[in-house]
Amino acid sequence: MDFSAPAKEMKASSTQSDLIDQFLTWKQENENCSARTVRKYRGLLNQLGKFLDGNFANAELKILEQFSGGWLHRAGYSAASRKVAVAAIRGFYSFLAKRRMVSKNPAQDLVYPRMGRRLPRFMGLKSAEALLFQPDLSSLSGVRDSAMLALLIGCGFRVAGLCGLNESQLIWYQYGEVERLAIRTLEKGERERLVPVPLEAMLLVQAYLGHQDLRNVDRLLENGDQVLFVNLRNRHVPEWEHRGELRRLSTRAVDRMIKRYAIDAGVPEDQAHAHAIRHLFGTELAESDSSTLQIQALMGHADPKTSEIYTHISMRKMTNVLDKGNPLSKMDTPVTALLNEFKKGKLV
Template sequence: MTDDQAIDAFLDYLGVARGRTPRTQEVYRLALTRLQEFMHPRSILVADGSELEAFAGLWLHKKGVVAASRKPYVSAVRMFFLWAQSKKLLVSGNPAAELEHPKTGHRLPRTLSLANAERLMWAPDLGTFHGIRDAAIMSLLMGCGLRVTGVCTLNEGDLQTVDLDGKPRMVVLVEEKGGRMRRLPVPREADALLRVYLGHEDLATIDRDTVGKHGRPDRVLFVNTKHPTLPAHEHRGEARRLTRKGVWSMVQRHGEKVGIPAAELHPHAMRHLFGTELTEDDVPTTTTQGLMGHVDPKTTEIYIELSMRKKMRTVDQHAPLAKMRTPIGEFLKRVPG
């Protein structure tokens, strides 16, 4: 079996047997292609442990891949060789068995501030189809904490209405990392935007028929209105689905228009805002974990470090300086606000 055949078979296994997303398969293919480059002209299947360490360490470093970005490379290599061993493609034992992920410093994610999130929600022109679509997408990113992939893969059938205390409320069924399904409540603001979007006359003219979950007929939820390469008669169905890149571009376009810093202009910053605001309001970590779809509770705990308003209230009320008379404390009492 050639390297290319082995990689293709491995990626098929990831998708079918392990339920990994196409995005994960793309990342793993890139990693294994880079390993082929490192091993050339020899097969990656004959690599030994020291060669894999050199690839994942110094070689990738010289190629400009920082430690944090090398983690998926290591994951891809470890899983590939574990699979190759199970298929008896290796001459000896698993050379990646001892390969470790690079050690990285603890870095806090960049979140969108609440003030900038408000400005961003006012940026789309709600008098246009594009504006309604964009506002609905951002309301799901901010209001439900969805990953951008989760939003892009939504179909109309993933929006469901439930009866809550005698009132109809919307929930969304979202598929994200590892093929996991989550059923999430939709905030009223996002609910209203989605209903306006679905009822828009421009959407009614677009062919967005697709096959949904369990092979049932469905319709793509969020659509693009242009395709740079497809002729008009082929621009339908799945080809109408808005991509991750399209969402990123949309967020940046609206954010730049209202002067939001570039570091905050990515969809994941909205997801971080969701997690941070739940933590600021003392929502239990287990509840936040469930709403965000985190498998490991340690991932959710990062929002404790991001919840600055909560920390500020704590030190203002309970730190030693709050419990004693000081010259500056007396002065502050006389200052308005």
């Protein structure tokens, strides 16, 4: 392969690690790429570097296809994980080509693996209701947990966005004659969205903020703001240093809290996580005839196609349409008499 001068320069002066660092720093500073995505991209690009014997400039489309296809597949990567790898490779080589670190972009035509779209597993309303009644409202931790669960259920927040909240992100405003609450949250690559809060969740947040025991918790940050949802103990720091940012509740702690309450409430294990609650939020919006754009805005989706999936699982709406229009409802069948008795409420 014939390299241009910039490409030869790159080979001589920049190590594999340097190039990956430059790209990922640019992703963070210019595209607000999340720390989680940066970690994934770094791991995949490091593997690509090993596959290429450390020489990114020697890559050709065929070689990149072998890596993102067969090699990663044999290494146990799913189609979804290989899709992330293709995104990382395409972004990386686009970055290098625009800065003339390679003579051309070999990943420009690298295709994403084909994969079907799975319908999300969502928590049912009864399960969410049972979950919400689990916290002990006589304690600060119980009121905190109840407020967090209400925000997850009523606003569709991601756990990271919820845990990252500070008190300044609570926006109080007048709606008619009533004071209402909205929350400005940062999620997935620091994307900001402002979400109105249901009255039920607002009352629980107010109960948490007004709790007498919260006044004894030092949650003041260096910028003068305050951590919103706090942990009440931290075994990794001395008691006198347990303040400010170290008071912030972690995403793992919230995941454990949801699982614990779900087990106690008898919620199915495949629903015992925050994303099942988020899917409930999206599904109920679709059931209530919210448009795709409204769902996208409330859930903070970057792509409206992600929001469209909830229209496929709005079962109550589809059941209503089916019951009114299906051909069996317009003819006699072997079970018509039984069904008529059922509708009259004569069958238990």
